[in-house]
Amino acid sequence: MPEEDEAIEFRYCGLRPQPAPSMPEGLNLERVRAIVRTRSKWANGTVLHYYFFDRDTDGEQVRLSDGSTRFVSWVGAQEQREVVRRAFATWQELGIGLRFEEVPDRAQSELRIGFMDGDGSWSYVGRDVVLHAGVHDRTMNFGWDLTADDYGRTTALHEIGHTIGMPHEHQNPFAGIEWDEAKVYQSLSGPPNFWDRQTIFHNILRKLATDEVTGSAWDPDSIMHYGFGPGLIRQPAQYAGGIRPPGVLSPVDKEFVRKWYPAPTGEPAALEHLKTVQLELTAGQQADFVITPPATAKYQIGTFGGSDSVLVLFEEVDGQPVYLSGDDDSGTDLNALIEAKLVQGRRYLVRLRLYYSWSFGGVGLMYW
Numbered sequence: 533m534p535e536e537d538e539a540i541e542f543r544y545c546g547l548r549p550q551p552a553p554s555m556p557e558g559l560n561l562e563r564v565r566a567i568v569r570t571r572s573k574w575a576n577g578t579v580l581h582y583y584f585f586d587r588d589t590d591g592e593q594v595r596l597s598d599g600s601t602r603f604v605s606w607v608g609a610q611e612q613r614e615v616v617r618r619a620f621a622t623w624q625e626l627g628i629g630l631r632f633e634e635v636p637d638r639a640q641s642e643l644r645i646g647f648m649d650g651d652g653s654w655s656y657v658g659r660d661v662v663l664h665a666g667v668h669d670r671t672m673n674f675g676w677d678l679t680a681d682d683y684g685r686t687t688a689l690h691e692i693g694h695t696i697g698m699p700h701e702h703q704n705p706f707a708g709i710e711w712d713e714a715k716v717y718q719s720l721s722g723p724p725n726f727w728d729r730q731t732i733f734h735n736i737l738r739k740l741a742t743d744e745v746t747g748s749a750w751d752p753d754s755i756m757h758y759g760f761g762p763g764l765i766r767q768p769a770q771y772a773g774g775i776r777p778p779g780v781l782s783p784v785d786k787e788f789v790r791k792w793y794p795a796p797t798g799e800p801a802a803l804e805h806l807k808t809v810q811l812e813l814t815a816g817q818q819a820d821f822v823i824t825p826p827a828t829a830k831y832q833i834g835t836f837g838g839s840d841s842v843l844v845l846f847e848e849v850d851g852q853p854v855y856l857s858g859d860d861d862s863g864t865d866l867n868a869l870i871e872a873k874l875v876q877g878r879r880y881l882v883r884l885r886l887y888y889s890w891s892f893g894g895v896g897l898m899y900w
Contacts, residue, residue: 541724542759543676543683545690546652547700549734550660555863566815566888567840567862568743572658572697575844575883576629576793576818579853580695582620583634583641584613585670591648606670608647615678616645619688623696626786628793630696633852639667643695646670652725653687658697671695676724686779689755696789701757705739707750710767713737719764746791746816751784753777792816803882808836808898813886821882823899825874833882833899834869835861838891843868846881853881862887 555564574580584607585591591605620632635641642661648670655672656665665671672691678684702709720732727735736758751757757777765771803809803821811819825831835841840862846853861868874880882897889895 542761543653543687543724544720544727544735544758545687545694545700546654546725546727546731546735547657547694548654549730550657550664559863563840563888563890564863565743568741569746570816570885570887571842571860571862572660573792573816573885574630574659574697575842575858575885577796577820577846577853577881577883578844578855579631579633580643581633581635581641582643582645583636583638584608584616585638585644585646590646594650604648604650606646606648606673608645608674611679612647612674612677613645615684616674616688616692619685619692622689622781623692623789626781626789627795628789629796630793643671644669645672645674647674649675651675653691655691655694657694657699661695682779686755689779689781693756693785697792698756698785698788699740699744700735701751701754702736702760703738703740704745704750705742706745707752708768709765709771711737712764712766716764719761746788749784751782753782753784755779755781755785800881803897803899806898806900808896810894810896811884811886812894813884813889815886815888818883818885819897820884821897823874823880823882825876825878825880828874828876830871830873831899832869832871834897835867835884836896836898837867837889837893839867839889839895840864840887841868841895842885842887843870843897844883845870845872846883848879848881856880 586607590607591603593601594604595601617634624632638644651673652675653673661671672695674687678688716736717729717732720727720736752775754777759776760774762772762774765775800820800822803823805826813819833843833845835843842858842860844858845856847856857870857872859868859870884897886895
């Protein structure tokens with residue numbers, strides 16, 4: 533990287549706008565905040581399977597300025613893929629409960645990674661991967677050479693941060709950043725980003741709602757923070773000459789991911805047939821259970837009580853949890869409910885993450 537900020541052409545991750553979660557009118561503000569803050573997070577213990585596009589037909593037609601079109605591939609060279617593999621390993625080495633596994637078949641994957649030059653680098657955020665992306669769509673893209681310098685590694689770490697549910701840190705509403713908006717628009721509309729005003733606003737100037745962040749502290753060293761050249765930030769005054777995050781996982785990044793995805797401790801408790809378990813969880817906490825069905829049959833697994841939660845069912849196959857079904861009852865008066873055929877002699881995992889509880893006695897869980 534050049535020593536002087538003036539010489540740097542900052543390339544930025546450009547998240548695509550996604551529809552805001554629909555909330556019924558009349559929900560109390562505390563409940564809405566708890567749902568919004570947690571909804572992007574995966575159930576802890578999930579194995580996220582990632583796939584690199586690898587076929588000659590993987591790509592898309594793009595329209596050129598002269599009106600013609602050309603095919604642009606999503607396939608990346610092995611050297612590019614290896615940078616991303618190492619970035620997944622860096623997150624994994626924190627000892628978190630999420631796991632990442634490369635698979636050769638896109639149908640087996642939740643994360644589908646492309647290397648479309650000129651399309652920028654971006655990722656869906658957290659569970660938006662499965663809510664808004666089809667099985668043949670990219671959920672993550674890298675739009676520049678990841679092997680050219682250390683910024684390639686930073687880019688890969690940053691996009692994986694989005695995939696596990698982390699937003700842009702420079703948009704933290706508690707950061708107190710005052711922008712020179714005219715200079716921001718001028719700078720990012722030119723090389724190397726060539727963004728339009730909507731993209732600039734969405735990824736730079738827009739402040740996240742306080743509901744979307746999990747703490748009040750601003751972390752300018754976060755892997756989720758962009759670097760900025762001089763003249764774009766008016767306040768805090770110490771950053772008027774620019775800001776250069778170190779490009780690695782900060783202590784706060786590590787604390788965040790370990791909080792939401794703590795390392796597993798011991799064997800989950802057994803969820804017995806027809807017996808309700810009463811759980812005293814706080815917002816964002818998770819409980820895990822094992823089901824060994826007494827017979828092969830269709831069963832229902834559901835929550836009870838006044839709560840918002842996401843309920844997920846996995847089958848253990850060769851020691852790995854394989855997703856079967858899930859339900860999210862957030863913002864409704866319903867309870868989370870899964871119906872599935874369970875086979876005697878097989879082992880299943882149930883994971884329940886609580887958004888919010890408004891009833892005395894917490895949330896109940898049972899299968900029948």
